[in-house]
Amino acid sequence: MVKQPIADPTGDGDRDDTTETKILDAAHAVFLRVGTAGARMQEIADEAGVNKALLHYYFRSKERLAAAVFERVARGLFARLGMVAMSDIDLETKVRRIIAAYLDEFVRTPYAPGYVICEMNQNPDRAQQLLSMVGAPVSDTVPAVPFLGALAKQIDERVAAGQMRPIAPRQFLANLVSLCVFPFAARPMLSVVFRMDDAGFREFIEERKAVLPEFFLNALRP
Amino acid sequence: MVKQPIADPTGDGDRDDTTETKILDAAHAVFLRVGTAGARMQEIADEAGVNKALLHYYFRSKERLAAAVFERVARGLFARLGMVAMSDIDLETKVRRIIAAYLDEFVRTPYAPGYVICEMNQNPDRAQQLLSMVGAPVSDTVPAVPFLGALAKQIDERVAAGQMRPIAPRQFLANLVSLCVFPFAARPMLSVVFRMDDAGFREFIEERKAVLPEFFLNALRP
DNA sequence: GTCTATATTAGGATAGAC
DNA sequence: GTCTATCCTAATATAGAC
Numbered sequence: 001m002v003k004q005p006i007a008d009p010t011g012d013g014d015r016d017d018t019t020e021t022k023i024l025d026a027a028h029a030v031f032l033r034v035g036t037a038g039a040r041m042q043e044i045a046d047e048a049g050v051n052k053a054l055l056h057y058y059f060r061s062k063e064r065l066a067a068a069v070f071e072r073v074a075r076g077l078f079a080r081l082g083m084v085a086m087s088d089i090d091l092e093t094k095v096r097r098i099i100a101a102y103l104d105e106f107v108r109t110p111y112a113p114g115y116v117i118c119e120m121n122q123n124p125d126r127a128q129q130l131l132s133m134v135g136a137p138v139s140d141t142v143p144a145v146p147f148l149g150a151l152a153k154q155i156d157e158r159v160a161a162g163q164m165r166p167i168a169p170r171q172f173l174a175n176l177v178s179l180c181v182f183p184f185a186a187r188p189m190l191s192v193v194f195r196m197d198d199a200g201f202r203e204f205i206e207e208r209k210a211v212l213p214e215f216f217l218n219a220l221r222p
Numbered sequence: 223m224v225k226q227p228i229a230d231p232t233g234d235g236d237r238d239d240t241t242e243t244k245i246l247d248a249a250h251a252v253f254l255r256v257g258t259a260g261a262r263m264q265e266i267a268d269e270a271g272v273n274k275a276l277l278h279y280y281f282r283s284k285e286r287l288a289a290a291v292f293e294r295v296a297r298g299l300f301a302r303l304g305m306v307a308m309s310d311i312d313l314e315t316k317v318r319r320i321i322a323a324y325l326d327e328f329v330r331t332p333y334a335p336g337y338v339i340c341e342m343n344q345n346p347d348r349a350q351q352l353l354s355m356v357g358a359p360v361s362d363t364v365p366a367v368p369f370l371g372a373l374a375k376q377i378d379e380r381v382a383a384g385q386m387r388p389i390a391p392r393q394f395l396a397n398l399v400s401l402c403v404f405p406f407a408a409r410p411m412l413s414v415v416f417r418m419d420d421a422g423f424r425e426f427i428e429e430r431k432a433v434l435p436e437f438f439l440n441a442l443r444p
Numbered sequence: 445g446t447c448t449a450t451a452t453t454a455g456g457a458t459a460g461a462c
Numbered sequence: 463g464t465c466t467a468t469c470c471t472a473a474t475a476t477a478g479a480c
Contacts, residue, residue: 041473
């Protein structure tokens with residue numbers, strides 16, 4: 001396993017070098033590399049350049065530290081999707097922007113998709129945590145996840161106007177996200193099957209930036 | 223975490239109740255539930271109904287046991303895909319069959335996709351292991367993974383005949399697999415976002431069986 | 445706030461009886 | 463082959479000096 005420290009995991013340029021931040025950044029890097037269960041507190045302390053006892057001083061336990069990292073990563077994952085999906089632009093442009101945003105983001109943070117999938121599959125508490133993040137449902141008609149409603153409306157409009165084949169909004173979104181996220185989550189597998197090294201994978205993703213928008217939009221032509 | 227013992231993990235109906243098989247089945251169930259790093263040998267022994275020392279008698283170490291389970295799961299994942307992809311039928315039928323086969327398979331073994339993704343992301347040895355399973359490349363022109371070549375030939379033919387939009391074979395396959403596998407790997411996440419319980423997810427997948435073939439084939443219409 | 449030193453348990457692995 | 467008992471390291475967590 002090649003070490004790959006993350007200088008700015010959130011990618012938002014917050015560079016306050018408090019000890020707490022250093023620890024959280026280090027935990028971020030380590031948890032994403034080897035998974036929560038596989039990570040060692042000592043390894044995180046080393047990566048942060050601080051003493052192991054400090055991790056407990058700031059976060060009390062490994063579990064709390066893990067929760068903090070998960071929160072940050074999950075928020076990052078949904079933030080862009082939400083912003084684009086809620087913006088006031090036509091559906092086709094949204095699709096193009098979501099694809100571009102995700103592919104670009106994961107080139108910078110390649111471990112994030114796999115990490116979130118692993119974490120959510122292996123730790124039941126994470127589902128609850130994610131639920132509290134995306135918010136409880138407002139009512140029976142207003143879905144909890146706000147951008148789902150915005151998307152559904154636009155899809156229904158285009159379908160009604162005969163500009164798009166009918167598709168359930170959740171299938172629409174599932175397809176879009178699958179196509180963007182899966183190759184990153186399954187990168188080690190794809191690298192074996194397609195014989196790609198790091199450069200080869202980057203090339204594969206570049207290729208994909210052109211392929212995906214046409215593929216997806218074409219799929220819904222009437 | 224709800225326990226969900228797997229009666230016949232491989233789904234091939236091999237029911238020889240040797241102790242070794244019982245242990246492997248138990249390890250299979252536990253590793254897929256909580257991940258390799260998160261699993262405890264004691265937990266596996268309990269699930270198998272045998273003494274912890276027996277695990278070491280048959281498999282020497284946790285790592286070897288983990289490798290055995292990974293081998294079995296990965297083989298199962300590629301077996302169906304390979305069989306269908308190499309069969310002597312037209313491309314459109316292949317696509318339909320691959321989708322149907324995967325969705326049906328994962329309804330029976332819901333943890334498999336997430337497990338393989340986690341395992342391959344968190345343990346570098348697995349890439350090597352998978353590589354030795356799918357085989358080394360035969361030559362520069364013959365790809366290692368045999369069904370890739372078969373698919374590529376059919377794609378090129380259809381593209382040349384003007385029956386399909388041009389697409390790189392690896393992008394074709396990546397799209398197909400992404401659409402089938404991702405929703406299972408990301409099931410806990412989708413369940414939160416789309417507010418689905420177990421029954422709801424089954425319904426979502428049923429819906430998907432109809433959506434995916436049309437979506438995919440339509441995407442490649444000229 | 446940050447360190448050193450230590451407590452305490454967990455968990456993989458083995459020895460040896462049967 | 464299967465069990466009981468035990469070893470021993472690794473790993474989380476805390477106490478207490480500075």
